[in-house]
Amino acid sequence: MDKKNRKAIFAGSFDPITNGHLDIIQRASKIFDELQIGVLINPNKKGLFTLEERVELIKACTKDLDNIKVIEFQGLLVNYCKEQGINTLVRGVRSEDDVNYELQMAHMNKELDPDIDTIFLPTNKQYSFVSSSIIKEVLKFDADVKNLVPKEVLVALENKTK
Numbered sequence: 001m002d003k004k005n006r007k008a009i010f011a012g013s014f015d016p017i018t019n020g021h022l023d024i025i026q027r028a029s030k031i032f033d034e035l036q037i038g039v040l041i042n043p044n045k046k047g048l049f050t051l052e053e054r055v056e057l058i059k060a061c062t063k064d065l066d067n068i069k070v071i072e073f074q075g076l077l078v079n080y081c082k083e084q085g086i087n088t089l090v091r092g093v094r095s096e097d098d099v100n101y102e103l104q105m106a107h108m109n110k111e112l113d114p115d116i117d118t119i120f121l122p123t124n125k126q127y128s129f130v131s132s133s134i135i136k137e138v139l140k141f142d143a144d145v146k147n148l149v150p151k152e153v154l155v156a157l158e159n160k161t162k
Contacts, residue, residue, distance in 0.1 A: 006031075007085050008088035008119075011038035014054050015047050016153045017052065018135060020127030022061055024092035027121055029065045035088065037062070037070045048136055048160060058154040061093040078113040094128045 011027055014021060029035045039054050041047070049057065055070055064070045073080045077089065089109060091102045095123070106118035131150050138145065139161055146154055
């Protein structure tokens, strides 16, 4: 890795961003000079927040990190990385299932662009069961998720589900 300007991207749908995501972002921000948070629309998932709302929530949750850049994009991640001079993808993993899936994705990305490397950060064990999908599912039953999402997201979720 070039020590002059080590850039990486952590990409996902972040619908909504969780404390698990934030943990990965905070830890990765200590490793890289610039960490981009790439927000995308996943056509396979039903969205709760608009793309613009997700970007704003992530910006609010990461405002204290000075090397974070929140972007939105469409298309292949490796193409965006090539355009931006990013050679490292950051992925959080919670379980063996995540590792298997993310390893397949890492191999595919490497096939598409041999200059791309993927680093895996294991989630903090207290968030090992948390996903955006689970948050949305339990909210349907008025579950308390205050320990699982940043306070900015909690307010936005309360406004969305009223």
